[in-house]
Amino acid sequence: xxxxxxxxxxxxxxxxxxxxxxxxxxxxxxxxxxxxxxxxxxxxxxxxxxxxxxxxxxxxxxxxxxxxxxxxxxxxxxxxxxxxxxxxxxxxxxxxxxxxxxxxxxxxxxxxxxxxxxxxxxxxxxxxxxxxxxxxxxxxxxxxxxxxxxxxxxxxxxxxxxxxxxxxxxxxxxxxxxxxxxxxxxxxxxxxxxxxxxxxxxxxxxxxxxxxxxxxxxxxxxxxxxxxxxxxxxxxxxxxxxxxxxxxxxxxxxxxxxxxxxxxxxxxxxxxxxxxxxxxxxxxxxxxxxxxxxxxxxxxxxxxxxxxxxxxxxxxxxxxxxxxxxxxxxxxxxxxxxxxxxxxxxxxxxxxxxxxxxxxxxxxxxxxxxxxxxxxxxxxxxxxxxxxxxxxxxxxxxxxxxxxxxxxxxxxxxxxxxxxxxxxxxxxxxxxxxxxxxxxxxxxxxxxxxxxxxxxxxxxxxxxxxxxxxxxxxxxxxxxxxxxxxxxxxxxxxxxxxxxxxxxxxxxxxxxxxxxxxxxxxxxxxxxxxxxxxxxxxxxxxxxxxxxxxxxxxxxxxxxxxxxxxxxxxxxxxxxxxxxxxxxxx
Amino acid sequence: xxxxxxxxxxxxxxxxxxxxxxxxxxxxxxxxxxxxxxxxxxxxxxxxxxxxxxxxxxxxxxxxxxxxxxxxxxxxxxxxxxxxxxxxxxxxxxxxxxxxxxxxxxxxxxxxxxxxxxxxxxxxxxxxxxxxxxxxxxxxxxxxxxxxxxxxxx
Numbered sequence: 001x002x003x004x005x006x007x008x009x010x011x012x013x014x015x016x017x018x019x020x021x022x023x024x025x026x027x028x029x030x031x032x033x034x035x036x037x038x039x040x041x042x043x044x045x046x047x048x049x050x051x052x053x054x055x056x057x058x059x060x061x062x063x064x065x066x067x068x069x070x071x072x073x074x075x076x077x078x079x080x081x082x083x084x085x086x087x088x089x090x091x092x093x094x095x096x097x098x099x100x101x102x103x104x105x106x107x108x109x110x111x112x113x114x115x116x117x118x119x120x121x122x123x124x125x126x127x128x129x130x131x132x133x134x135x136x137x138x139x140x141x142x143x144x145x146x147x148x149x150x151x152x153x154x155x156x157x158x159x160x161x162x163x164x165x166x167x168x169x170x171x172x173x174x175x176x177x178x179x180x181x182x183x184x185x186x187x188x189x190x191x192x193x194x195x196x197x198x199x200x201x202x203x204x205x206x207x208x209x210x211x212x213x214x215x216x217x218x219x220x221x222x223x224x225x226x227x228x229x230x231x232x233x234x235x236x237x238x239x240x241x242x243x244x245x246x247x248x249x250x251x252x253x254x255x256x257x258x259x260x261x262x263x264x265x266x267x268x269x270x271x272x273x274x275x276x277x278x279x280x281x282x283x284x285x286x287x288x289x290x291x292x293x294x295x296x297x298x299x300x301x302x303x304x305x306x307x308x309x310x311x312x313x314x315x316x317x318x319x320x321x322x323x324x325x326x327x328x329x330x331x332x333x334x335x336x337x338x339x340x341x342x343x344x345x346x347x348x349x350x351x352x353x354x355x356x357x358x359x360x361x362x363x364x365x366x367x368x369x370x371x372x373x374x375x376x377x378x379x380x381x382x383x384x385x386x387x388x389x390x391x392x393x394x395x396x397x398x399x400x401x402x403x404x405x406x407x408x409x410x411x412x413x414x415x416x417x418x419x420x421x422x423x424x425x426x427x428x429x430x431x432x433x434x435x436x437x438x439x440x441x442x443x444x445x446x447x448x449x450x451x452x453x454x455x456x457x458x459x460x461x462x463x464x465x466x467x468x469x470x471x472x473x474x475x476x477x478x479x480x481x482x483x484x485x486x487x488x489x490x491x492x493x494x495x496x497x498x499x500x501x502x503x504x505x506x507x508x509x510x511x512x513x514x515x516x517x518x519x520x521x522x523x524x525x526x527x528x529x530x531x532x533x534x535x536x537x538x539x540x541x542x543x544x545x546x547x548x549x550x551x552x553x554x555x556x557x558x559x560x561x562x563x564x565x566x567x568x569x570x571x572x573x574x575x576x577x578x579x580x581x582x583x584x585x586x
Numbered sequence: 587x588x589x590x591x592x593x594x595x596x597x598x599x600x601x602x603x604x605x606x607x608x609x610x611x612x613x614x615x616x617x618x619x620x621x622x623x624x625x626x627x628x629x630x631x632x633x634x635x636x637x638x639x640x641x642x643x644x645x646x647x648x649x650x651x652x653x654x655x656x657x658x659x660x661x662x663x664x665x666x667x668x669x670x671x672x673x674x675x676x677x678x679x680x681x682x683x684x685x686x687x688x689x690x691x692x693x694x695x696x697x698x699x700x701x702x703x704x705x706x707x708x709x710x711x712x713x714x715x716x717x718x719x720x721x722x723x724x725x726x727x728x729x730x731x732x733x734x735x736x737x738x739x740x
Contacts, residue, residue, distance in 0.1 A: 353652050353679035353680055356679030357700065359700070359701045360607070360610050360677075360700040360701035361607065363703075365613055367613070367704050
């Protein structure tokens with residue numbers, strides 16, 4: 001007997017439409033994916049370039065500060081050198097009369113004042129350390145001994161014939177600078193000293209500043225202000241910035257009182273001073289009013305635009321997926337109907353055989369009754385003799401009706417009435433309704449190994465009952481003499497599992513392979529049509545579940561159904577919860 | 587049980603009925619017996635081969651084409667190997683010949699559709715026996731001459 005080639009029901013694509021939640025998640029995933037693809041590189045690049053740009057701006061700013069510092073230091077060097085030259089010109093004058101007279105010294109001061117207004121006074125030293133002649137605002141300084149003054153000793157011991165002192169108070173108790181030149185004239189050590197007004201030097205320096213974006217001051221090597229051009233400090237006070245000794249020229253950044261300060265510096269050549277040019281504002285791009293405020297505003301707008309496009313795109317993609325899914329569902333629905341029709345076509349010859357056999361029986365039994373009625377054959381015509389034939393006809397009609405009924409159930413497209421149910425309730429209804437009597441009289445023990453809580457599923461109760469009815473019937477049929485059917489339920493990973501295990505005869509591999517095929521049966525022709533499992537398979541598939549089978553020949557079979565577990569929020573209002581005993585006592 | 591047959595029938599023909607449907611088989615057997623034929627029943631291919639082996643007086647085999655647990659084409663081949671002279675009538679519920687049976691081999695005499703009228707079955711059995719008697723088997727079975735066809739063709 002050649003097996004007929006039935007289409008495998010496992011290849012049917014069931015049109016199960018995806019849930020709204022699926023599309024929400026898909027949209028979120030799409031948005032995330034598109035953002036990662038488009039926005040993330042943009043943001044990363046923007047930040048990278050922002051930092052690079054910031055660094056560049058700071059470097060340019062520092063170079064600018066360094067240039068200003070170098071220029072101003074050169075100017076200050078030149079200014080101080082000019083003052084020394086002013087003094088040198090006086091002392092090197094061939095007409096210089098020694099010892100000098102007060103009038104000569106006043107003439108010298110006049111000359112110096114004409115050179116530069118920063119000169120305060122002038123003094124002449126012909127003997128060691130004693131100011132022999134003086135002209136200026138502090139006449140009490142005449143005849144004063146300067147031999148213990150540091151500048152005097154520096155001038156006398158130094159190789160250079162000049163000295164420029166730090167800003168100091170000195171005998172007059174007023175901040176000033178001292179410049180002095182020494183010569184040896186007619187074997188006499190002669191020194192010409194002049195005081196410079198540090199305020200006026202400051203004003204001179206202030207005139208050099210190109211803009212109000214920087215301020216300039218001069219510190220000595222100990223960090224004391226020497227020349228200050230802004231109200232940030234007073235002469236001789238300690239400055240917050242002491243530039244490094246090397247290199248001679250540079251630009252640095254430090255934090256003063258929580259503010260970042262950029263400065264350029266240059267050490268003077270003539271004396272141990274550093275000229276410092278501070279920026280009045282943050283050089284970086286991120287400062288208030290910096291270029292990046294605009295850039296960030298622009299970037300934010302661009303990012304917002306891209307974000308809008310991404311959300312729009314994600315919506316479109318999800319919409320397209322949904323349309324495709326719907327079209328696919330529609331198509332597979334059509335295909336399902338078509339494949340059902342094809343299956344029916346394929347099955348026609350199989351069914352023909354199934355139906356033609358009982359029809360042949362009816363035919364022969366009717367013929368037999370006719371023969372009995374035929375006087376020619378001289379047979380008994382009593383009802384008792386005819387009865388077996390009538391019974392056979394009745395049975396054959398029942399067989400035909402069963403086949404057509406199952407066939408229609410297989411082909412019919414039914415609307416499912418989905419409701420939430422506890423799976424235990426469905427199984428119990430089947431056991432009570434259909435099996436209470438049948439199983440009690442047979443030697444089959446039913447064991448309910450249920451999960452301790454209700455397991456909620458969405459199903460058409462009638463259809464699901466049909467599935468359990470089929471599976472329990474199969475289990476009962478597999479048990480030849482006496483045995484046990486165990487029904488277990490448990491939840492796992494958001495699904496509900498129900499297993500029906502029997503201690504029956506089990507199945508061969510061939511039976512396992514073919515059992516979901518329509519009209520495949522191992523039962524006697526009058527006991528089964530072979531449609532039960534294939535219908536069960538279709539019902540479970542349409543509920544978004546699956547059926548699996550494990551079987552050992554001679555030991556029994558286990559059919560396991562899994563269905564989606566209903567979400568927590570769709571729990572029934574009334575929950576059976578154990579009442580705490582403590583509360584009861586109160 | 588034997589009854590007097592109609593004059594036009596061959597008397598003493600023994601028919602082997604092979605079908606897994608017991609009710610159908612016994613009914614047909616009873617009705618054939620009422621009409622004066624000997625019947626032997628077999629519920630499957632194995633029993634059919636047993637019957638062919640053990641009995642020499644079987645004249646015709648009526649074989650169901652689709653039986654649980656039996657490969658009909660195999661059974662047919664076995665019968666033909668044992669007794670090439672016995673004509674085999676196939677009964678089919680499929681409305682067509684089973685694809686596994688090769689019609690060009692002429693292993694069977696005819697096939698009838700289930701459910702079939704008993705008179706048609708008897709007519710076919712009679713035809714088979716007549717042909718069998720006119721052309722007793724001599725090794726390979728030759729194709730039967732069809733006089734009617736020749737007449738209409740001539």
